[in-house]
Amino acid sequence: MNNGILKILVTEKEIEEATTRIAAEIDRDYAGNNGRLVLLGILKGSIPFLSELMKKIKSNPEIEVMKVSSYGSGTKTSGSVKIILDWQREHIEECDIIVVEDIIDSGRTLSYLCQYLKQKGAKSVRTCTLLDKPSRREVEFVPDYCGMEVPDEFVVGFGLDYDERYRALPYVGVLKPEVYSN
Numbered sequence: 278m279n280n281g282i283l284k285i286l287v288t289e290k291e292i293e294e295a296t297t298r299i300a301a302e303i304d305r306d307y308a309g310n311n312g313r314l315v316l317l318g319i320l321k322g323s324i325p326f327l328s329e330l331m332k333k334i335k336s337n338p339e340i341e342v343m344k345v346s347s348y349g350s351g352t353k354t355s356g357s358v359k360i361i362l363d364w365q366r367e368h369i370e371e372c373d374i375i376v377v378e379d380i381i382d383s384g385r386t387l388s389y390l391c392q393y394l395k396q397k398g399a400k401s402v403r404t405c406t407l408l409d410k411p412s413r414r415e416v417e418f419v420p421d422y423c424g425m426e427v428p429d430e431f432v433v434g435f436g437l438d439y440d441e442r443y444r445a446l447p448y449v450g451v452l453k454p455e456v457y458s459n
């Protein structure tokens with residue numbers, strides 16, 4: 278185990294099982310769908326989850342990415358979401374979008390993105406997250422697909438970072454307090 282990690286919260290096996298289950302749910306829900314199924318990964322945290330999920334979905338989804346920055350002013354309560362890298366594709370009206378995230382915290386990022394994509398004319402918009410921290414919600418938001426709920430601990434790994442580190446861990450762990458309190 279990485280020496281910044283206090284304990285493993287979600288194992289590689291649990292991530293694999295959750296991803297397999299969600300892929301099957303998506304295949305079931307979009308069977309016979311006549312639109313273009315697009316997995317829209319939100320950089321950077323969604324990268325590992327998106328790459329596992331896309332391999333397991335049998336209905337051959339298309340892939341897009343966006344990058345947004347939450348809390349532009351540097352405070353977690355500002356609630357502002359800024360688009361850093363936008364969706365560039367034409368004919369968004371043909372697309373059934375599933376926004377893919379590593380984690381939902383306040384709910385502001387996904388809430389904003391759903392509204393934004395609908396305004397741009399997407400055929401449909403759903404959301405998918407590996408982890409959900411419902412205890413941290415500031416706006417009401419329930420994802421359509423969810424791997425598992427996690428408690429309000431400082432989690433890193435499988436896309437989640439602390440100061441850009443730990444994203445590449447193959448599991449989700451709780452960070453040792455001394456790492457972020459120094």
Ligand code: PRP
Pocket residue numbers: 319320321322323345346347378379380381382383384385386387437438
């Ligand atoms: C994280 C996560 C979501 C967002 C969730 O991204 O990947 O995009 O925060 O928080 P919210 O529900 O409070 O809006 P972050 O801004 O840390 O960027 P990153 O993915 O590049 O690490």
